Amino acid sequence: MSLPLLRKEAREHGLVFAATAGIGAVALWSVLSVAANAGGRFVGLSRFLLTIGPLLAFVLANRLLVREYTGRTQFFLETLPIGRARAFATKWLLGCGLMLLAAGLAWAVTLRFARRTEVLAFSDAVGVLWCAAAFSVAVWSFAALAGMLGRYRYIAWGAAAAVVLLAVDVAGIPLLGVPIIRLLGQDVQMATAMPETSAFIYALVVTALCTAGATALALVGSGAMASTLAQRMTARERVFALVAFLAVGIVSYSLQPKPVQPPFEITQGERFQGRWTRVGVLPVATFDAGTARSLARAIAEDADTLIEALELGIHPPVFVLPQQGLDRHVMQRAALGAADGIVLKVAPNAPLENVRMLVLHSLLTDATLGRGMKEDRHVLVDGLSSYWALRDDEAARERWWLRAAAITEPPPADHLTAWGQTAERLGECQSLALAFSVFDTLAQRLGRDATLESMKEIFRAPKDDVRVLFERRPAATLAAAGFDWASLTAAASAEREKARERHAAALARRPTLDAAVTWRSTPGQGIAIETTVSGAARYAAYYTVLSPWATDEGDMSRLDVLGASAVLPLSPSRNARVLAVIEVDDEILDCPVRVLAERLQFR
Amino acid sequence: MNDAIRLTDLRVRYGRVRALDGLSLAVVRGEIYGFLGRNGAGKTTTLRVLMGIVGADGGTIELFGEPMKRVSVATKRGIGYVSQEQNFYPWMTPSQLGRFVAAFYPTWDGAEYARLLRVLDVPSDRRSGILSGGTRTKLGLALALAPRPPLLLLDEPTAGLDPVARREFNDMVASMAAERGTTVFLSSHLVDEVEGIATRVGIVQAGRTSIEGRVDELRERVRRVRSAAPLELPPGFTRVRADVWLADGTLWSAASWPEGTSVEPLPLEEIFLAFARTDAPVDAAA
Numbered sequence: 001m002s003l004p005l006l007r008k009e010a011r012e013h014g015l016v017f018a019a020t021a022g023i024g025a026v027a028l029w030s031v032l033s034v035a036a037n038a039g040g041r042f043v044g045l046s047r048f049l050l051t052i053g054p055l056l057a058f059v060l061a062n063r064l065l066v067r068e069y070t071g072r073t074q075f076f077l078e079t080l081p082i083g084r085a086r087a088f089a090t091k092w093l094l095g096c097g098l099m100l101l102a103a104g105l106a107w108a109v110t111l112r113f114a115r116r117t118e119v120l121a122f123s124d125a126v127g128v129l130w131c132a133a134a135f136s137v138a139v140w141s142f143a144a145l146a147g148m149l150g151r152y153r154y155i156a157w158g159a160a161a162a163v164v165l166l167a168v169d170v171a172g173i174p175l176l177g178v179p180i181i182r183l184l185g186q187d188v189q190m191a192t193a194m195p196e197t198s199a200f201i202y203a204l205v206v207t208a209l210c211t212a213g214a215t216a217l218a219l220v221g222s223g224a225m226a227s228t229l230a231q232r233m234t235a236r237e238r239v240f241a242l243v244a245f246l247a248v249g250i251v252s253y254s255l256q257p258k259p260v261q262p263p264f265e266i267t268q269g270e271r272f273q274g275r276w277t278r279v280g281v282l283p284v285a286t287f288d289a290g291t292a293r294s295l296a297r298a299i300a301e302d303a304d305t306l307i308e309a310l311e312l313g314i315h316p317p318v319f320v321l322p323q324q325g326l327d328r329h330v331m332q333r334a335a336l337g338a339a340d341g342i343v344l345k346v347a348p349n350a351p352l353e354n355v356r357m358l359v360l361h362s363l364l365t366d367a368t369l370g371r372g373m374k375e376d377r378h379v380l381v382d383g384l385s386s387y388w389a390l391r392d393d394e395a396a397r398e399r400w401w402l403r404a405a406a407i408t409e410p411p412p413a414d415h416l417t418a419w420g421q422t423a424e425r426l427g428e429c430q431s432l433a434l435a436f437s438v439f440d441t442l443a444q445r446l447g448r449d450a451t452l453e454s455m456k457e458i459f460r461a462p463k464d465d466v467r468v469l470f471e472r473r474p475a476a477t478l479a480a481a482g483f484d485w486a487s488l489t490a491a492a493s494a495e496r497e498k499a500r501e502r503h504a505a506a507l508a509r510r511p512t513l514d515a516a517v518t519w520r521s522t523p524g525q526g527i528a529i530e531t532t533v534s535g536a537a538r539y540a541a542y543y544t545v546l547s548p549w550a551t552d553e554g555d556m557s558r559l560d561v562l563g564a565s566a567v568l569p570l571s572p573s574r575n576a577r578v579l580a581v582i583e584v585d586d587e588i589l590d591c592p593v594r595v596l597a598e599r600l601q602f603r
Numbered sequence: 604m605n606d607a608i609r610l611t612d613l614r615v616r617y618g619r620v621r622a623l624d625g626l627s628l629a630v631v632r633g634e635i636y637g638f639l640g641r642n643g644a645g646k647t648t649t650l651r652v653l654m655g656i657v658g659a660d661g662g663t664i665e666l667f668g669e670p671m672k673r674v675s676v677a678t679k680r681g682i683g684y685v686s687q688e689q690n691f692y693p694w695m696t697p698s699q700l701g702r703f704v705a706a707f708y709p710t711w712d713g714a715e716y717a718r719l720l721r722v723l724d725v726p727s728d729r730r731s732g733i734l735s736g737g738t739r740t741k742l743g744l745a746l747a748l749a750p751r752p753p754l755l756l757l758d759e760p761t762a763g764l765d766p767v768a769r770r771e772f773n774d775m776v777a778s779m780a781a782e783r784g785t786t787v788f789l790s791s792h793l794v795d796e797v798e799g800i801a802t803r804v805g806i807v808q809a810g811r812t813s814i815e816g817r818v819d820e821l822r823e824r825v826r827r828v829r830s831a832a833p834l835e836l837p838p839g840f841t842r843v844r845a846d847v848w849l850a851d852g853t854l855w856s857a858a859s860w861p862e863g864t865s866v867e868p869l870p871l872e873e874i875f876l877a878f879a880r881t882d883a884p885v886d887a888a889a
Contacts, residue, residue, distance in 0.1 A: 004706030012694065076690040078656045080707045081679035 002082055002090045009094055013063045017098065020059050027052050028106055032113050040189035041120060042128050045110040046176075049103060049135055049184055056102055057139045058157065060095040061147030069150060070232075088218040092211070096140050103136040104129065127194045135183040138203040141210035148217035151232055155241050162248040180206060263317045264341045274300030276307050276315040287322040287348040295320065295352055299359050306360055306388050310456045312367045317341040318359055322348040329429070329592055331358050342366070351590075353389050353396050357432070360385035364459055371462050377474045378419040383439025384455055386432055397440070402506060403433035403589045405499035416485050417475075427583055427594025434492075437499070441492040446481055454481045506588050511535045515582040515596040527572050527602050531582055532565040533595065540592065542581040543568050546599070556581065577601050606665065607632045607754055607786035608653065613662035615648050615810075622648040624810035625662070630788055630803075632667075632753075635780055637801030638790040641879050645810040646790040647687070650758045653788070654684050667753070680708055683747030683785075687759040689739040693732025697725055697742050701749065708750035716749035723775065737768040744772065748779055755780070757789045761796065769793075773800045794872040804871065806878045813878040814849070818871055823852040825874045830864040847877040 028048050035044035068074040068091075077087055107129045114120050146156035164181070167173045176185040179202040187193040269282035270292040279300045281292035299318055307315065319341065326332075326347040331354065334343040342362040346355050364381045365372045372381040390396045407430055415422045416438060423431040443451045457477045462468045478484060500507065513535040521527050533539045542556040556579070559568060572578050578600045586593040608630035615623040623645045630636040640646045651657040652664065655674030664671050666678055674682075691700055697720055705711040720727050723741040731739060740760055747755060757776065761769040777800050780787045791797050797804060798818060805815035814821065828834065828848050836842055837858055841849040847869065850858075860866060869877070 004703060007706075008692070008703055011699075012692065071693070072688070072690040073692050075656075075686070075688070076692070079654055079684045079686065080704060081676045082707055083676050086676075 001093060002086055005077075005082065005087060005090045006094060009064060009091070016059070016063055020056060021102070024048075024052050024056060024102060024106075028109060032110060040186070041114040041118070042107075042110055042125075043189045044113070045106055045128065045132065046184040046189045048106050048110075049132055050181065053099070053103070053136060053139050054143070054157075057095075057099060057136075057143035058146075060098055060140070061143040061153070064091040064095050065144060065147035066150060066153065085215075085219055088215065092144055092214070095144060096137060099136040099140040100133055103132040107132050128188055131183040131188045131195060131199075134200055134203040135180060138180050138183075138206045138210075141207040141214070145210040145214040145217075148214045151237070155244070158241065158245050158248075162245070165248070179203075264319070264336065264343070266317055266319050269319070270296050272296035272300045274304040277303040277318060279303070279318045279320075281320040282322060284322045284324065284348055286324070292320075292322075295355065298352070299356055302356050302360055302389060303363055306363065309452050310367075310459055312363065312459070313461050314363070314367050316363070316366060319343045320355060320359075321345050322350075324348060326350075329354070331355065333358070333362055353386075353393065357386045357389040360388050367461060368459055369462055371468070371471075372459060375419055376417050377458060379416045379422075379435045379438060380455065380458060380474060382419075382432055382435035383437075383442075384459075386436040387439045387443065390436070398503075399590060400433050400436045401440075401496075401499040402503045403430055403591065404437035404496050405503050406430065406507060406510065406586075406589055406593070407434060407496065411489075413486065413489065416489055424579075424581075425594070425597050427581070427592065427597070429586075429589065429591035429593060437496055438488060438492040441495045442483065442488060444495070445491055446483065450481060454478065510586065510588045513584055513593075513595045515539070515584075517580045517582070517596060517598050517600065519600055519602065521602065527574075529568040529570060529572075529578065529580060529600065530565055531561065531568065531580065533561070533582055533584065534564060536584040538562050539582055539584045539595070541566060541568060542579075542583065543570055544579050545570070545572055546577040546579055572602060574602055605632055606630060607667055608636075608788060609663075609665040610649070610652075611663045611665075613649070613652065613664070614660045615645075615652060615657060616660050621810055623652070623659070623662075626807065626811055627662075628805045628812050628815055630786060632786050633780075633784045634802045635777065635787040635789060635800055637797030637804040638788060638807065639792065639794060639797055639804060639875050639879070640790070640807035641792060644807045644879070646792075646807060647758055648810075649807070650684075650686075650756050650788070650790055653756055654682065655679055680710070680750070681752050681754060683750065683752040683755045685740065685743040685747050685755075685757045685760040687762045689731075689736075689743045691731040691739065691742070694730055696728050696730055697745070698727045700731060700742070700746060701727075704746050705749075710750045710752075712749055712751055715751065716745060719745035719748055737764050737772075740764060740768075740772060741775075744775065748785075751783065753785060755785050755787045757787065759791050760789075761791070761793070769796065776800065794875050798871045806875055808879055814874075820852070821871065821874055822868050823855065825849050825869055825877065826855060827867045827869055827873070828860075828864065829867070830861065832861070832863075834861070834864065843877045844880070847873070 028044070031047045031051075032044035035047060040046075068077065078084060107125070111120065111122075111125050114125075142156075142160065146153040146160075149156050164175070164178055167178050168175050175181060176189075179199070182195055182199045183203060185195055185199075188195060266278060266280035269280040270289055271278065271280045272293065273279075274297075277300045279296040281296045281299075283289040283292040299320070303318065306312065317340075321334075321343065323345045324347075326345065328347045328349050328351070330347065331350060332345045334345060336343060342359060344355065344358060344362075346358075361381060364385060368381075372378065386400065390400060407426065409425075411422065411434075412418075419431075422434070426434060439451075446454070454477050457472065458474045462471050475485060478488070513533065515531070515533045517529060517531050519527055519529045529543070531539075531541045539561050541559045541561055543559070544556040557570075559566060568580065570578065580596075580598050580600060581594060582596040583592040583594050585591075606629045608628070610629075611627050613623050613626040614621070626645060626649060628636075628638075638646055638649070648657060652659050653666070653674060655676075655678070658673050664674065666674065667681070669678070671678065692703075695703065701713070701716045701720075705713060705716075717727070719725075720742075723745055725734075725738055725742045725745060731742065734742065743760065755776070761772050764772065773796060776787060776789070779785060789797065789801060801818065803815065803817050804821060806813045814825070816824065825843065826848060827846050829846055836848070837850075837854070839850055839854045840858075843849050855866070
């Protein structure tokens with residue numbers, strides 16, 4: 001130790017150290033107050049050392065070691081008759097001493113705090129002091145090593161943080177079980193037992209290695225290494241460090257195993273246990289037990305056969321809850337927070353084929369971790385789920401072909417891979433019919449087995465991490481089967497034309513509908529949006545204000561209109577965007593048909 | 604031994620670069636030794652070896668007759684050092700710097716330091732970070748001289764100073780050296796500066812001493828030989844450059860030259876240029 005050097009350090013850094021001590025005191029008071037009800041006597045000390053400890057070590061290393069090199073005053077120091085080793089030892093020991101002082105003071109304050117409410121023998125708390133000291137010395141030795149790495153010290157700290165992150169997120173080690181941090185584990189927090197000897201050995205090894213590394217950097221090579229490292233990072237190094245940190249963060253996050261949610265238990269309603277799928281349907285007044293039982297069986301068969309055909313790895317329980325008051329064509333899937341499964345709320349008079357289709361749709365969405373809803377495969381999810389639900393019901397299939405044939409407006413070339421826009425334009429009934437027609441065409445052309453083989457590939461469970469970026473695109477799978485989106489579009493179009501011929505009589509009975517949405521801005525009254533429909537006695541107007549980031553319709557408000565026109569109960573502001581939709585119940589198609597979907601912008 | 608410094612076959616490498624490649628020199632006690640060399644020739648490395656900042660990879664170091672592998676802390680107490688960069692703690696005033704540095708030197712003379720600050724016109728109460736370059740250099744000299752060291756190492760101390768400040772600094776060094784008998788080892792690439800102050804000169808090139816001696820000796824040994832016809836190198840002569848030859852003074856006196864040959868003594872600057880240029884090797888007579 002060199003006394004003159006200690007005095008110099010005190011003068012040079014005293015103010016910063018005092019400020020750090022002040023911040024540390026406030027932090028200690030805060031964690032002790034917060035941790036007072038945490039149950040452990042030394043929870044506050046543990047939290048303080050885990051948060052403020054590394055911060056204090058970082059500040060100390062910066063001030064005592066890094067600054068001397070970056071400011072080139074190390075060179076002046078070396079011209080004085082004091083050995084480099086002695087100067088380094090003085091600084092290292094000063095930093096270590098200050099860390100121990102901080103830990104000791106924090107321990108003493110925590111002990112006093114704990115003794116206000118309970119009897120705690122000094123001898124019981126001494127072990128905690130040892131743990132705090134070992135932790136502090138290990139952290140300081142690492143900070144000193146990082147400090148001697150000069151401009152790369154941030155990378156060293158980042159790497160240490162990444163190691164902890166990976167240990168916790170990937171290896172599944174609890175934070176208080178990570179080596180070194182284990183010194184402040186639960187037994188220590190409760191002051192009930194000392195950590196295992198290995199925890200101290202880890203700390204000792206880390207301290208020894210870091211100290212040896214820091215000493216080598218300070219003394220070997222005439223100290224030139226430390227001086228060189230102290231220079232500022234280049235822009236390239238900064239970018240590299242940033243990208244490295246982001247990569248580690250993303251990888252550790254994406255590799256984090258997702259919690260397995262338990263399936264919910266079905267205890268009510270008519271239950272049916274299929275080979276893979278358990279289904280429950282709750283009978284209500286207008287939905288009798290027999291219908292419920294038969295629906296449960298049909299759903300179980302649908303799901304089981306699809307699971308087997310596509311070798312899906314999930315077998316969620318399904319529960320259908322008929323609910324009075326819902327519109328016939330409105331079906332909702334309940335969000336389950338803590339359990340796994342498919343719960344649907346439907347109207348008692350909902351078309352059963354649609355309920356079955358929605359179950360299969362949910363199954364495929366879950367099996368693909370939601371990736372089935374991506375634009376380049378959504379049509380296949382809709383198509384396959386409807387195709388599967390209708391597979392044994394020729395009458396229903398023809399009804400859906402009729403709906404598809406009713407699409408008169410020629411779809412744009414990319415309508416199958418821009419499914420959000422297609423569905424917005426056509427509405428649910430006809431977009432599902434379109435998807436069905438596309439899938440049915442694919443199955444006819446390729447053959448059922450080959451089509452299912454392709455779907456097995458497309459709906460395979462994706463990797464739940466960054467590797468998903470390398471998954472095969474549906475277009476590539478279709479191409480392998482001899483199809484591409486353009487040829488599929490053309491083939492489906494041809495099939496719809498045939499359906500139009502088959503159902504010409506029915507289609508001719510459909511009324512001619514015309515709809516318009518207009519808006520006007522009146523001073524003092526704002527913007528009024530008016531919908532007009534000719535050819536129908538009643539219609540439903542849906543509307544929503546689109547947020548700046550909204551791309552789809554989301555949940556829309558509904559206005560049932562009797563008559564030819566209505567003003568929407570909406571007063572949007574200037575520059576707002578509104579999506580207005582008009583649907584009319586089509587008796588021939590047996591579903592609501594979207595007559596108009598228009599995005600308005602008020603400039 | 605009368606040598607303050609004796610370096611023999613000194614070698615220092617920075618990775619693949621040979622900073623010193625067998626450098627040898629001797630500095631007699633009480634003299635001012637001018638150490639001339641181009642940038643990168645090895646001057647600063649030599650001084651850093653002498654200060655113990657850089658360790659030598661080979662060769663021997665003798666300071667005041669004591670051989671050592673690396674300059675010890677005890678030896679450093681007898682050395683004052685002024686570098687080309689004054690990296691003082693910027694928040695310290697000259698007074699505070701004096702107190703800080705004093706703690707490391709048992710021979711520190713506080714009164715002398717105060718006198719030097721006055722003589723050198725260095726304000727004692729201003730932070731060193733805001734002092735001008737010239738004032739910082741003078742502060743460095745005061746810090747180096749206050750312990751009354753027997754050896755003063757100056758590493759291009761006047762680089763960046765204006766001519767007046769440079770002259771003042773050199774005059775101060777010369778008078779201190781004369782007054783105290785201090786040995787001064789002054790490295791520089793400014794020939795006129797060295798010529799005006801040094802009693803002996805060494806020229807370093809590519810990590811080796813090319814030549815050393817008193818300034819008048821060097822002028823006697825190195826001369827320019829002009830002749831209409833090409834001349835053979837006489838025995839004992841070395842060709843430094845095309846027409847600059849090196850030989851002992853006695854050989855120059857004894858040599859007989861063909862008619863039409865002129866032999867001129869050279870100023871130190873020409874001698875330095877002849878030895879320091881790297882565009883042709885120095886040849887020895889067969």
